[in-house]
Amino acid sequence: MKLRLIIALGVIGSFLASCQKDNFDEPGSKLEGKLVYKGEAINVSYNDVTFQLWEPGWQKKGEINVAVDQDGSYSALLFDANYKLVIPSNQGPFRSATNAETKSDTILVNLNGSKTMDIEVIPYYMIRTPQFTVAGREVTGTFKAEKIITDANAKNIERVNLYVNKTQFVDFRSNVASAELDGASVTEGTTVTLKATVPTLTPTQNYVFARIGLKIAGVEDMIFSPVVKVNL
Amino acid sequence: MKKYIILSIMLVTLAWGCNDEAFLDKSPTNILLDNQIWNDPSLVLSVVADLYDRVPEYQTLQGWWDFSSFDEGFASNGGDYWRHKNQDYGYGEWSNWDYGLIREVNLFIERCGTADKLDASTKARFLAEGRFIRANIYFELVKRMGGVPIITESMIYDFSGDPSYLRKPRNKEVEVYDFIIKELDEIKTDLPNDANTKSRASQGLVLAMKSRVCLYAASIAKYGATTPTVSLPGGEVGIPAGLAAGYYQKALTAAEELINGGKYSLYKKKENLSENFANLFIDKSNPEAIFVKDFKLKSGKVEGWTLVNQPWSQAEDLEGGRLNPSLNLVQSFEKLDNTYDTYQTNQANGDYIYFNNPKDMFAGRDARLEGTVMVPGSFYKGKQLDIWAGFLLADGTVINGDNFGTRKTLPGKSAPEYVVGWDGPIDGLEFSAQSGFYVRKYMDLAVGSGQRGVNSEVWWIRYRLGEIYLNAAEAAFELGDKTKAAGYMNTIRERAGLVIPLTAADITFDRIVHERKVELAFEGHELWDMKRWRLAHVIWNGVSTPLTNDPGKATEVSTRVFGMWPYKYYNPGGANDGKYIFKKIIPSQVTNAHRFRLGNYYSEINSTIRNNNPLIVRNPNQE
Numbered sequence: 001m002k003l004r005l006i007i008a009l010g011v012i013g014s015f016l017a018s019c020q021k022d023n024f025d026e027p028g029s030k031l032e033g034k035l036v037y038k039g040e041a042i043n044v045s046y047n048d049v050t051f052q053l054w055e056p057g058w059q060k061k062g063e064i065n066v067a068v069d070q071d072g073s074y075s076a077l078l079f080d081a082n083y084k085l086v087i088p089s090n091q092g093p094f095r096s097a098t099n100a101e102t103k104s105d106t107i108l109v110n111l112n113g114s115k116t117m118d119i120e121v122i123p124y125y126m127i128r129t130p131q132f133t134v135a136g137r138e139v140t141g142t143f144k145a146e147k148i149i150t151d152a153n154a155k156n157i158e159r160v161n162l163y164v165n166k167t168q169f170v171d172f173r174s175n176v177a178s179a180e181l182d183g184a185s186v187t188e189g190t191t192v193t194l195k196a197t198v199p200t201l202t203p204t205q206n207y208v209f210a211r212i213g214l215k216i217a218g219v220e221d222m223i224f225s226p227v228v229k230v231n232l
Numbered sequence: 233m234k235k236y237i238i239l240s241i242m243l244v245t246l247a248w249g250c251n252d253e254a255f256l257d258k259s260p261t262n263i264l265l266d267n268q269i270w271n272d273p274s275l276v277l278s279v280v281a282d283l284y285d286r287v288p289e290y291q292t293l294q295g296w297w298d299f300s301s302f303d304e305g306f307a308s309n310g311g312d313y314w315r316h317k318n319q320d321y322g323y324g325e326w327s328n329w330d331y332g333l334i335r336e337v338n339l340f341i342e343r344c345g346t347a348d349k350l351d352a353s354t355k356a357r358f359l360a361e362g363r364f365i366r367a368n369i370y371f372e373l374v375k376r377m378g379g380v381p382i383i384t385e386s387m388i389y390d391f392s393g394d395p396s397y398l399r400k401p402r403n404k405e406v407e408v409y410d411f412i413i414k415e416l417d418e419i420k421t422d423l424p425n426d427a428n429t430k431s432r433a434s435q436g437l438v439l440a441m442k443s444r445v446c447l448y449a450a451s452i453a454k455y456g457a458t459t460p461t462v463s464l465p466g467g468e469v470g471i472p473a474g475l476a477a478g479y480y481q482k483a484l485t486a487a488e489e490l491i492n493g494g495k496y497s498l499y500k501k502k503e504n505l506s507e508n509f510a511n512l513f514i515d516k517s518n519p520e521a522i523f524v525k526d527f528k529l530k531s532g533k534v535e536g537w538t539l540v541n542q543p544w545s546q547a548e549d550l551e552g553g554r555l556n557p558s559l560n561l562v563q564s565f566e567k568l569d570n571t572y573d574t575y576q577t578n579q580a581n582g583d584y585i586y587f588n589n590p591k592d593m594f595a596g597r598d599a600r601l602e603g604t605v606m607v608p609g610s611f612y613k614g615k616q617l618d619i620w621a622g623f624l625l626a627d628g629t630v631i632n633g634d635n636f637g638t639r640k641t642l643p644g645k646s647a648p649e650y651v652v653g654w655d656g657p658i659d660g661l662e663f664s665a666q667s668g669f670y671v672r673k674y675m676d677l678a679v680g681s682g683q684r685g686v687n688s689e690v691w692w693i694r695y696r697l698g699e700i701y702l703n704a705a706e707a708a709f710e711l712g713d714k715t716k717a718a719g720y721m722n723t724i725r726e727r728a729g730l731v732i733p734l735t736a737a738d739i740t741f742d743r744i745v746h747e748r749k750v751e752l753a754f755e756g757h758e759l760w761d762m763k764r765w766r767l768a769h770v771i772w773n774g775v776s777t778p779l780t781n782d783p784g785k786a787t788e789v790s791t792r793v794f795g796m797w798p799y800k801y802y803n804p805g806g807a808n809d810g811k812y813i814f815k816k817i818i819p820s821q822v823t824n825a826h827r828f829r830l831g832n833y834y835s836e837i838n839s840t841i842r843n844n845n846p847l848i849v850r851n852p853n854q855e
Contacts, residue, residue, distance in 0.1 A: 088855030
């Protein structure tokens with residue numbers, strides 16, 4: 001009886017021990033950073049902007065998609081290797097900057113242990129001096145739009161929006177109040193004002209989150225100002 | 233010693249057996265060989281029938297749930313509420329890459345070509361059917377994926393260890409459309425010119441399909457210009473705008489040849505126009521149907537559309553009521569004076585509008601409304617539906633129940649009574665009319681059609697003359713001939729009771745879009761239409777907007793499904809006691825707005841396919 005128990009334990013033990021032997025170590029190196037323009041973070045909507053990491057040298061090709069968070073930050077847990085980082089065309093409210101090393105939009109990432117790396121891009125527009133004020137339940141947002149790309153690749157503003165939500169996720173999908181202004185009535189460099197009235201929230205909360213979004217004509221993803229907590 | 237003798241006898245027997253070819257070379261008894269099939273036309277017919285059956289389709293009678301993926305319907309079924317809760321459509325959705333099927337069709341065509349035991353006309357017809365099926369598969373592929381490699385012969389691997397010579401790059405989108413059109417033109421005369429051939433290819437079907445194919449190509453060429461990023465530099469996605477007019481002309485010519493051919497006519501058999509429109513889909517002696525997928529009771533090939541969608545109050549089995557048409561669709565049906573209107577539930581002073589019969593709310597509308605949708609107060613299989621959500625008291629409180637036909641005691645009464653209909657609507661209760669409506673299109677009236685053991689033999693109409701009129705109208709409109717477009721539109725609208733003709737000045741792009749929406753609802757057109765007009769990312773933009781007040785406008789956002797519920801008004805002694813009022817609602821299961829991204833216009837070709845064949849380029853906007 002006792003012998004049988006010992007054998008059973010031995011078998012189970014060897015099964016457990018083999019798990020460690022058979023499996024790979026999990027990726028341990030963290031690559032993180034932000035999408036920036038001259039050091040300033042590019043704010044986007046969640047789950048919409050991604051870039052790709054490719055690791056050359058394998059038989060089959062498959063990219064690692066890295067999603068960019070609302071504040072422009074990203075992070076990925078990876079194996080140590082040499083990666084090529086590419087932001088696909090038509091991705092994000094910006095154009096890729098030419099990398100000095102590769103003379104193209106590809107960025108070489110030599111990962112050996114965790115690393116912080118900001119990715120420089122050139123947005124079509126930047127939202128400057130966003131400010132939010134509250135009167136009663138009305139949130140007023142003001143900002144100036146600055147046109148960054150002015151050459152042949154320049155694009156017009158399709159519309160600008162003020163979005164207000166009760167959680168930190170604030171964009172066209174997630175909002176409780178919004179205001180919209182047509183792109184034609186937005187002049188670069190002059191202050192634009194948008195107003196939205198916050199409806200009654202259940203459960204009651206005395207604060208909301210707000211930000212300004214700018215839609216560029218012909219570009220799917222919008223560019224935003226940072227999310228700001230506003231007390232009602 | 234004896235042992236060795238026996239052993240040697242056995243060895244000799246075995247060796248002898250090996251020598252005899254007849255002993256080991258037996259024909260199989262469980263499959264038919266090529267030469268057996270190609271001797272007998274009826275066996276070839278079974279092969280071709282199998283191929284017809286395997287052409288991929290999206291949104292059919294056999295998949296009610298696909299109709300609830302957009303804004304036509306609500307899915308009143310516990311396992312399908314997610315359709316109203318997720319935000320984005322996956323890039324891989326609607327994708328198809330079934331080159332195994334294409335290979336089988338190519339083999340069929342090749343073997344039919346070399347068959348020598350069939351008479352010439354039979355052989356020509358089978359050959360034409362094979363090519364029709366192949367063209368049809370390529371049409372399904374190009375709608376979903378854009379340009380795909382056109383393979384017209386069965387590819388054979390030489391086992392050299394390097395299969396890369398079998399890799400073919402994607403053809404241009406326009407090349408695939410041209411291939412389909414060319415194939416249809418070439419096979420036409422080999423097919424029977426017979427309107428009663430409805431489940432196999434016919435000359436009428438070739439024209440019908442050609443008008444649809446050309447219309448798709450034309451509108452991608454024209455409206456693709458509004459989404460310049462939905463294209464690939466190699467032309468695998470996107471059609472040059474300059475080709476639009478040519479395709480519109482071809483679409484119009486094909487449609488007119490079919491209409492003027494006189495073999496088919498619009499279904500007009502019943503005096504009640506709504507009943508007539510409903511019957512169009514269930515009556516099999518139908519001069520309008522061009523190509524159908526047929527079913528037959530007690531044959532094993534039956535469909536369960538009626539079973540899964542029957543009103544709960546008269547369900548013949550323990551299920552039903554799944555697909556609930558949305559208010560978005562229901563309010564799109566025009567008034568008889570050709571104007572659009574939303575449903576008014578309240579008077580100007582804020583009080584409700586009271587109706588004696590809930591059906592009065594829907595009076596004076598396009599007859600197709602009640603031919604497509606079962607509204608509160610209408611009849612099915614001779615019995616009245618029981619759709620009402622509860623009692624509304626004079627002080628504004630609502631008394632209702634959480635199950636079909638719940639009984640409660642109303643204030644001032646002593647005995648309990650029903651406080652909600654046997655069809656609901658009850659929010660979150662599956663099989664109840666959660667939008668306030670049930671679907672009528674394709675609902676069988678035969679007794680037993682709602683039983684699991686019986687099901688229905690109503691067929692699925694893939695092409696019908698009604699669509700061809702609309703194809704002709706759209707093509708004529710895009711070519712600038714609004715008078716002609718109005719003529720074709722009026723023919724269709726007259727059958728729906730809209731007898732005031734539209735004039736040429738009335739015909740706009742919005743009108744064309746709207747007419748297809750109401751005529752062809754629940755027929756599997758919506759996704760492809762919205763894709764080719766490049767409207768999908770506009771109307772399903774992910775923003776939670778309220779229900780539009782302008783149902784006739786093509787670009788109105790419609791990302792969530794809405795409903796409208798009737799209540800009985802309870803105010804004993806009051807003038808309006810017992811009358812009905814309506815409330816517009818959004819089902820609580822609808823928690824997110826649909827979002828069709830630019831990358832959804834052409835489905836993803838997954839990385840397995842791209843790794844196996846590196847010549848395949850990726851579809852745009854999907855990274």
